[in-house]
Amino acid sequence: MDYQKLIVDNLDKILSIWLLLDQNQNIIACSHLVNQHMGYEIDDLINQPFQVLLPDDFEPKEGFIQAFLPNAHNGSVVNQKTRLKLQNEVLIDIEFSLHRLENESESYTLLVFDNITEVVELRKILKAKTETLHNKFNLFENKSIYSSIKEIIDVILVAITAGQGLKFNRAFLLLVDSDNEYLQGIQAIGPGSGEEAGEIYGQSNYSPNTLVEMIDNYKNLKNTDSVVNQLVKKIQIPLNDPNNILIKALNSQKYILLNDYSTLANDPSALWLKELLQVQECLIVPLVSQGQATGILVVDNQVTSSPISNHDIKGITKFSDSAINAIVSNKLLDNLDKSITQVKQANIKIRESQAVLLHKEKLAVMGETVANMAHEVRGPLALIGGFVTRIFRTLDPEDENYESMSIVAETVETLESVLNDILDSGISKQEAFSGSDCSKTINRVLGLLEEEIHERKISVNLNLQGDLPKLVIRDHHLFEIINNLMRNALEAIGNDGLLIILASCFGEKVVVTIQDTGPGIPTEIEEKMFSPFFTTKSEGTGLGLSVVKKLLDENNCDIRIRSIPKNGATFTLSFPIKE
Amino acid sequence: MDKKILVIDDEKNMRKLLKLELGDQGYEVISAENASDGLQILKHTIVDLVVLDIKMPGMDGIEALEKIVSIHRELPVVIHSAYSHYKENYLTWSAVAYVVKSWDFSELTQTIAKILNKTKS
Numbered sequence: 001m002d003y004q005k006l007i008v009d010n011l012d013k014i015l016s017i018w019l020l021l022d023q024n025q026n027i028i029a030c031s032h033l034v035n036q037h038m039g040y041e042i043d044d045l046i047n048q049p050f051q052v053l054l055p056d057d058f059e060p061k062e063g064f065i066q067a068f069l070p071n072a073h074n075g076s077v078v079n080q081k082t083r084l085k086l087q088n089e090v091l092i093d094i095e096f097s098l099h100r101l102e103n104e105s106e107s108y109t110l111l112v113f114d115n116i117t118e119v120v121e122l123r124k125i126l127k128a129k130t131e132t133l134h135n136k137f138n139l140f141e142n143k144s145i146y147s148s149i150k151e152i153i154d155v156i157l158v159a160i161t162a163g164q165g166l167k168f169n170r171a172f173l174l175l176v177d178s179d180n181e182y183l184q185g186i187q188a189i190g191p192g193s194g195e196e197a198g199e200i201y202g203q204s205n206y207s208p209n210t211l212v213e214m215i216d217n218y219k220n221l222k223n224t225d226s227v228v229n230q231l232v233k234k235i236q237i238p239l240n241d242p243n244n245i246l247i248k249a250l251n252s253q254k255y256i257l258l259n260d261y262s263t264l265a266n267d268p269s270a271l272w273l274k275e276l277l278q279v280q281e282c283l284i285v286p287l288v289s290q291g292q293a294t295g296i297l298v299v300d301n302q303v304t305s306s307p308i309s310n311h312d313i314k315g316i317t318k319f320s321d322s323a324i325n326a327i328v329s330n331k332l333l334d335n336l337d338k339s340i341t342q343v344k345q346a347n348i349k350i351r352e353s354q355a356v357l358l359h360k361e362k363l364a365v366m367g368e369t370v371a372n373m374a375h376e377v378r379g380p381l382a383l384i385g386g387f388v389t390r391i392f393r394t395l396d397p398e399d400e401n402y403e404s405m406s407i408v409a410e411t412v413e414t415l416e417s418v419l420n421d422i423l424d425s426g427i428s429k430q431e432a433f434s435g436s437d438c439s440k441t442i443n444r445v446l447g448l449l450e451e452e453i454h455e456r457k458i459s460v461n462l463n464l465q466g467d468l469p470k471l472v473i474r475d476h477h478l479f480e481i482i483n484n485l486m487r488n489a490l491e492a493i494g495n496d497g498l499l500i501i502l503a504s505c506f507g508e509k510v511v512v513t514i515q516d517t518g519p520g521i522p523t524e525i526e527e528k529m530f531s532p533f534f535t536t537k538s539e540g541t542g543l544g545l546s547v548v549k550k551l552l553d554e555n556n557c558d559i560r561i562r563s564i565p566k567n568g569a570t571f572t573l574s575f576p577i578k579e
Numbered sequence: 580m581d582k583k584i585l586v587i588d589d590e591k592n593m594r595k596l597l598k599l600e601l602g603d604q605g606y607e608v609i610s611a612e613n614a615s616d617g618l619q620i621l622k623h624t625i626v627d628l629v630v631l632d633i634k635m636p637g638m639d640g641i642e643a644l645e646k647i648v649s650i651h652r653e654l655p656v657v658i659h660s661a662y663s664h665y666k667e668n669y670l671t672w673s674a675v676a677y678v679v680k681s682w683d684f685s686e687l688t689q690t691i692a693k694i695l696n697k698t699k700s
Contacts, residue, residue, distance in 0.1 A: 378661040378680055379590060385682020386596045412682050423663060 003106050004028070010343055011110070021109040025050045025065055028108075039087030050111070055085045065109055068098050074344070075100035084113075099340055103347065104354075110340075156323040157189040160299060166315050168299040168308075172232045172277075174246065175287075175295040175327075176239065183246055183296060185235035188228035191303055231276070245269040249284040250293045255317055256284040257308060273298075283308050285316055287324035294324060374419045381419070385412035410444070417476035435470025435578035436478045438503055438510055445482045446501075449490065456495045465504040469577040473555040478575075481557075484548045485514050485571050492518025492569065510577055515570040521563040529561075582695050583625070586610040587617035587643065588632040588659070593680075597630060597659075600684045604692065614643035621651060627695060630687075631674070633660040641671060648673045655694050659687060 004020075008029050011018050017037060020029040027045050034040050038053075045052070051061045060067070068077045078097040085091055099110040153173060160171040170190025177184045237244050242251065245267055249256045256264065259281035264270045274280065282300035286293045297320055301308065392405045442464065446453075453460060471478065489499055497517040504511060521529065530549040552559050556576055563569040584606045586597045594610040601608045609624070611617035613635055621629075629647060633640035644656055655675040658665070663679045665671050676690045 375661050379593065382661070382680040382682050383590070383592050383596060386600065386684055387592075389682060389684075390596075390599060409682075416682055 003103050004108070007101055007108065007110070007343065010339055017113040019050065019053075019111045021050050021065070021111065023107055025109065038084070053084050055083050055091050058083065065098065069100075072098070072100065075102075076340070101343065101347070103350065112340075153187050153327070156319075156327075157187060159319065159323075160297070160316065161189050166299075166312065166319060168312070168316070169301045169303045170228060170277075170299065172228070172235075172298040173295065174232070174235060174298070176250075176293070181239060183235075183237045183239060183250060185232035186295075188226070188232035190228050235276075243267075243269060245273055246284060246296050246298075249286045250296055253286050253288050253293050255286065255313065257313065258282050258284060259308075278302060280305075281308055283313060283316065285320045287320050287327070289324045289328040294328065297323070371423060374422050378416070378419055378423075381412060381416055385409065385416065388412065414476045414479060417474065421476075436473050436475045438468050438471055438478065438512065438575070439464045441475070441478045441482055442501060442503065442512070444479065445486050448483070449486060452490060453499070456490065456493070456497075458490065458493055458496070459498050461498060461500040463500075463502045463504075468503060468505055468510055471510055471575040472578050473557065473575055477551045477555055481548050481551050481573070482512070482514075484545065485573075488545070489514055489516035489518070489569075489571075492516045494518070505577070506574075508577055509574040512573045512575070513570060514573075515568060517568045520565045520567055521561065521569050522565070526561060526563065581605060581607040582627040583607045583609065584628045584630060584691070585617060585620060585624075585626045586630045587612075587614060587635075587640070588630070589613060589635040590632070593632070596684075600688060601630075601691070604688050606691075614638035614640065614646075617643060618646055621647065621654075626654070628691060629654060629656045630659050630691075631656050633658060633662060633665050633671075641665065644671065644674055657687070657690060657694070 007020065011020070011029075011031065016031070017033045018031045019027050019034070022028045026047055026049050028047070030042060030045060032042065034045065035042055051058075051064065054061055054064065068080060071077050076097065076099045079095060080098060081093060081095055083091055083093050095114045097112050099112070101108045101110055157171045157173060160166045161168050168190075170188065172188040173186045174183050175186050176182070237246055239247060239250075241247050245256065245258065245264060246269070248264075256262070258264060258270055258273065262270075273282070277298070277300060279300045279302045282298055285297040285299070287295035287297060297316070299308075299316060388405060388408050392402075392409050395402045395405060442462075446460065446462070486499070486501075493499065493516050499517075500513070500515040502511075502513040502515075530545050549559070551557075552573070558574045560572040561569060562572070582605075584601055586594055586601075586608055588594050588597070588610070589612055591612070594612070598608040598610065609620065609626070611620055615638055617629070617631075620626075631640045631644060631647075635643075640658065640660065644658070647654060647656055656673070657676045657678060658671055658674045659678050659680060661680045666677050671677060675694055678687045678690055681687075
């Protein structure tokens with residue numbers, strides 16, 4: 001599939017302004033919003049260098065993209081700022097994120113800008129709002145309000161209640177939850193009691209000059225959950241409750257001024273709300289974005305009891321537009337972020353599957369050679385095994401060579417089983433097998449690792465239940481599993497540590513536990529550790545654990561991993577027993 | 580009288596080992612290092628069973644098998660090969676048994692015992 005088309009198709013669903021640049025930083029695609037919000041004709045921009053959008057005096061223009069790349073994490077740089085030139089020569093400061101999107105042959109740079117409409121409109125509305133605000137509302141020049149939704153909510157609530165803002169005493173924000181089931185209280189601002197009000201209004205003599213400073217103060221205060229915050233979080237109203245006054249406001253998308261004179265004054269839910277907020281008068285403002293009501297603001301003057309004027313209503317309803325747009329656009333940016341993550345994950349998956357394919361091809365080519373070799377080996381192996389078995393049969397158990405010969409014989413047997421598995425599982429004597437001896441296999445592996453265990457000063461705590469029943473698994477499979485896990489455990493421990501091996505019978509299973517005192521397994525690795533080619537080691541194919549998993553699955557055995565960071569990992573295996 | 584088995588295998592040590600293993604079972608073992616020699620022996624010697632390798636220089640076991648069964652219709656031939664996939668080849672189907680080479684000769688000796696006991700009875 002055309003990679004560029006794939007990217008553009010994905011981006012088309014995004015409501016922010018985006019530009020796609022080729023390797024020479026020429027614009028090869030952009031969102032239609034460029035025309036709507038920046039004034040440029042899209043056709044005029046295509047194939048133009050990105051730098052045409054930078055102000056004339058912007059320095060340095062040439063290395064603009066490169067300058068951000070050193071900070072890139074996973075090919076992305078977010079929350080960057082720049083100044084752009086609109087078609088009408090107006091300059092705007094704007095936040096953007098930069099993403100490198102590439103496959104093996106193509107490489108693109110994606111620039112995504114904050115929703116310019118919202119920024120422009122919010123600034124316009126807020127500036128025009130009141131004369132007091134006019135001088136002081138420089139917040140958007142100085143401070144990003146888009147860094148997080150929480151910060152936006154802080155700004156909105158402070159703006160509503162601040163002396164320099166809309167001057168309400170208290171504000172409560174409720175939003176429709178993501179499942180579209182409830183209207184949920186999110187956050188509130190304002191004094192919780194008369195005394196608290198006294199404190200706050202006492203302090204307001206020293207109140208900071210700018211909203212920016214107020215917002216910072218508020219953020220510092222917020223660590224303690226205020227009374228109003230606790231109050232608002234308790235509010236949760238099902239959206240299918242049309243009689244509730246808040247849902248009414250939400251559905252009608254019209255504000256409701258609730259006081260003794262309003263038509264709804266004696267509505268049960270109106271009484272409930274007044275009781276809850278302890279007020280005679282409050283204003284319920286729906287937050288509507290793109291025709292959809294997504295939340296409610298409730299404001300009141302509980303402390304000063306000043307009546308809510310038409311002027312107040314005008315201010316808050318106008319402000320609510322930009323408030324909800326800020327919230328929604330932040331959510332959209334969040335979605336965009338997720339889309340980009342998805343594209344990237346797809347990229348990674350493609351790369352992974354390419355690696356697997358390549359590996360498979362290699363295997364196929366090697367397969368024939370390997371099969372031939374394996375057959376050639378089988379004959380000589382039968383000879384070794386045959387002769388050794390003959391010698392072994394003649395030896396007395398007291399003979400000094402008895403153990404050595406038994407090891408040779410066992411090894412030949414294992415090798416032959418491996419060959420059979422490689423070549424054709426059908427001919428190995430799986431029907432006639434007599435069951436595997438778990439203790440014997442564990443001891444055999446320990447014997448092979450003895451020297452290493454000694455050298456690394458690792459203590460082994462071995463506790464095998466006597467007379468364990470035989471397991472329904474072929475010997476060399478069991479050997480392969482135990483061998484892999486024990487070797488991993490030793491590697492995890494490094495030097496000086498403890499390896500605990502337990503085996504006992506529980507009902508119809510034999511449970512083998514291999515525990516080490518290594519660094520443990522990080523959760524993110526735990527999920528991947530059984531996939532082929534996954535390895536944390538600088539050497540090795542990463543096939544060890546995936547082979548273990550395959551053998552366990554084939555033999556209906558279970559594996560559980562429990563890991564405590566810095567306290568080692570425990571592999572618990574359970575094997576069905578032979579009846 | 581001991582049953583007589585002809586082993587045709589190009590690998591000297593396999594011939595030696597089979598002589599020992601089958602000898603242990605009470606059989607008299609004679610051997611040939613290639614298919615032509617084996618066919619020559621069969622012309623003048625009566626044997627009860629043939630153990631035949633497949634991959635051999637010169638005439639391979641499959642060709643030898645065809646010749647043996649066409650001349651000695653009643654003579655049981657057991658194929659003894661490191662390769663298992665010739666089992667799929669119908670030309671090997673005229674052999675009474677197909678045993679893949681293994682360190683464990685019990686499958687071979689048991690197979691042979693079964694065949695020879697049957698022919699005796």
